[in-house]
Amino acid sequence: MDDIDRLEKEILVLRETLRRKEKEIFEIKKEFMPKLPSKVEKEIVNQNECAKNVVKISEKLPKWAIERYSRQILLPEIGVKGQEKLMGAKVLVVGAGGLGCPAAVYLAGAGVGEIGIVDYDQVDLTNIHRQILHSEADQNVSKAQSAADSLRSINSKIKLTPYNIELNPSNALEISANYDVILDCTDNVPTRYMLNDVSVLNKMPLISGSALKMEGQLTIYGYRAKTNQNDKGYKYIGPCYRCVFPTPPPPEAVGSCSADGVAGPIPGVIGTLQALETIKLIVGQTHDNLLVGRLLLFDGEDMSFRNVKLRPRNPECEICSESPKITKLLNYEVVCRMQSKEKDLDLDILPPKNRITAMKLAEALKATNKHLLVDVRSEHEFEMCKLDGAVNYPLEKLHRSNIDLLLKDIRDCCCRVTFICRRGNDSQIAVKRVLDVIEDEYKDKITDLTGGLHAWSKYVDGEFPVY
Ligand SMILES: Nc1ncnc2c1ncn2[C@@H]1O[C@H](COP(=O)(O)OP(=O)(O)OP(=O)(O)O)[C@@H](O)[C@H]1O
Numbered sequence: 001m002d003d004i005d006r007l008e009k010e011i012l013v014l015r016e017t018l019r020r021k022e023k024e025i026f027e028i029k030k031e032f033m034p035k036l037p038s039k040v041e042k043e044i045v046n047q048n049e050c051a052k053n054v055v056k057i058s059e060k061l062p063k064w065a066i067e068r069y070s071r072q073i074l075l076p077e078i079g080v081k082g083q084e085k086l087m088g089a090k091v092l093v094v095g096a097g098g099l100g101c102p103a104a105v106y107l108a109g110a111g112v113g114e115i116g117i118v119d120y121d122q123v124d125l126t127n128i129h130r131q132i133l134h135s136e137a138d139q140n141v142s143k144a145q146s147a148a149d150s151l152r153s154i155n156s157k158i159k160l161t162p163y164n165i166e167l168n169p170s171n172a173l174e175i176s177a178n179y180d181v182i183l184d185c186t187d188n189v190p191t192r193y194m195l196n197d198v199s200v201l202n203k204m205p206l207i208s209g210s211a212l213k214m215e216g217q218l219t220i221y222g223y224r225a226k227t228n229q230n231d232k233g234y235k236y237i238g239p240c241y242r243c244v245f246p247t248p249p250p251p252e253a254v255g256s257c258s259a260d261g262v263a264g265p266i267p268g269v270i271g272t273l274q275a276l277e278t279i280k281l282i283v284g285q286t287h288d289n290l291l292v293g294r295l296l297l298f299d300g301e302d303m304s305f306r307n308v309k310l311r312p313r314n315p316e317c318e319i320c321s322e323s324p325k326i327t328k329l330l331n332y333e334v335v336c337r338m339q340s341k342e343k344d345l346d347l348d349i350l351p352p353k354n355r356i357t358a359m360k361l362a363e364a365l366k367a368t369n370k371h372l373l374v375d376v377r378s379e380h381e382f383e384m385c386k387l388d389g390a391v392n393y394p395l396e397k398l399h400r401s402n403i404d405l406l407l408k409d410i411r412d413c414c415c416r417v418t419f420i421c422r423r424g425n426d427s428q429i430a431v432k433r434v435l436d437v438i439e440d441e442y443k444d445k446i447t448d449l450t451g452g453l454h455a456w457s458k459y460v461d462g463e464f465p466v467y
C-alpha cells in the first residue's frame, strides 16, 4: 500500500512538472503569436485604422513625390493635402525676367503641377545678372523657352508650357483661363492693367510683384474667399489693382530697369516671395496670412521690410464692383498712353539739318578736333562709358536757368556741336531746348547724334558698350 502511495505522489509531482514545462513553452510561443485584442487593444487597432486612412490619402502621393517633397510635406502648413493641392495646381507666370525667374524656380521646386511661362523677349546679356533661369549660352534664345528648359532640369515631373508671345488683349483671357493663379512678373503699366482685368474677368487671384533700383513691392489683387451670405459662394476680400490705382500714372513718372537700373537680388527677393504667397494661397492659407489688402515694401538699401495697408476695395471700381463698366479687355497702350514694349522709336522732332548720323559724326571728328560733344545722359551713365572728349550736361539739369553755361561753351567753341544720348531721343530734346534760346548764327551748327550711342556702337565702333 505504501508503494502505491509513493507512486501516486511521484505521478502528481511529474504532472505538476509537466504543467510547468507546458506553461513555459506557452510563454515562449506567445512572444511569436499575434495578440488577441482586448478592449484597450481594440481601440489601438481602430486608431491604426485611422492611421491607415491617412496612409490611404498619402497613397495618392506616389513614393517619389513623398521623398521628393518631404521637406515641405513635413510642414503642418503644407502637409500631404497641401502637396496634393500643389501638384494639382496650374500657375501662369507672365514675364520670365527678374521676377519671373526666381518665382518660377520655387514653384517648379515645390511641384506645382502645371506652370505656363509667357514672354515675347529674347535673352540679352544685360538680363543675366538677375534673370537666374538664363545663362550666357541662352543669349538671343526666347526667354519663355530658356526658362522652361531650365525649369525642366529642376523638376521633370511637372508640366511646363512656354508661350513665346506677347500677352495682349487678343490672347490674354484665353491663355489665362487654363490656369488657377496669375503672377504679374512684368515691367510695364499697360500689362499691369491688363493682367488686373484678366484676373477679375477670369476670377483668378493676381500675385503682383515689382522691383526697381534698390526697392521691391508685393501684394495680391483680386483675392476672393468663400462666403455663405452670397449665392455665388465667393466674395472679394481685398482690392483689385484698379481699386488702388484707378488711373494710370503719367508716362514720365514710370521708371524702368533699363533706364534706372536694378540690383539683381531685389527682384530675386520679391520673385521668391511671389512664389511663397502663391504656394500659401494654393495650399489654402486664409487672407489673414496672405498679402491681401496690404503691400509689402522691401528696401534693399536699409534692409527694411514694411507692410502698408492698401486702399480698401472700391465699391465703384470700374471692373470689380457689382456693376462694372469694364466687361472686356481694352487697348491698354491707348488707355495708359504708353507702350508695353520698349521700342527704339525715333522722336524725330528736329529738322534734318540739325541731325547727324554716326558715320558722318565719325568723319567730322576725324577732320577736326574743334567739335564739341555734349552728352546729355545721367552722370552715372556718363561715368560708365563716353566718347573721347565729350562733356556731360545731364538732360534733367538742362533747363533755362542753367543752360547759359552750355551756351557759353558753344559760343566759345564757335564750331559744330553734337548732342549725344543713349538711343537718340533725349539728345533731340536737348537740341530743341538749345535752339529755342540760342542766337540764329549758331543754329545750323547744332546737331543731335541720330540713334545715339547705340548707333555709334553699331556703325562706327563695335567696341563701344551697348546697354
Ligand atoms: N505683355 C507681355 N507679354 C509677355 N511678356 C511680357 C509682357 N510685358 C512684359 N513682359 C516681359 O516681362 C519681363 C520683365 O522682366 P524685367 O523686368 O526683368 O525686364 P527686361 O525687359 O528683361 O529687362 P530690361 O528692362 O533691363 O531691358 C521681360 O522679359 C518682358 O519681356
Ligand SMILES: [Zn+2]
Pocket (backbone or CB within 6 Å): 239, 240, 241, 242, 243, 244, 313, 314, 317, 318, 319, 320, 321
Ligand atoms: Zn477693383
